[in-house]
Amino acid sequence: MADQGKVELNRSDIDFSDLKHSFAAGLTLRAGAFPMVSLMYAWGGPEGQHTIFNMNTSLLGGGARPSLF
Numbered sequence: 542m543a544d545q546g547k548v549e550l551n552r553s554d555i556d557f558s559d560l561k562h563s564f565a566a567g568l569t570l571r572a573g574a575f576p577m578v579s580l581m582y583a584w585g586g587p588e589g590q591h592t593i594f595n596m597n598t599s600l601l602g603g604g605a606r607p608s609l610f
Contacts, residue, residue, distance in 0.1 A: 542566070561586065567593075 542565040567581030581593040
């Protein structure tokens with residue numbers, strides 16, 4: 542994934558010079574049509590590098606609602 546953009550206070554200041562950019566690459570493991578585990582690594586922005594991991598909670602054996610007992 543690649544993003545480029547610019548934010549300005551005034552509409553007249555928007556142009557295509559000095560665009561900020563960031564990049565990301567990732568991997569998603571699926572079971573059928575449902576994403577179960579995803580991992581993404583992003584870099585290039587002024588915030589630095591980010592690693593994002595997400596796991597479907599159904600893999601942990603828990604239900605969507607807490608037990609009533």
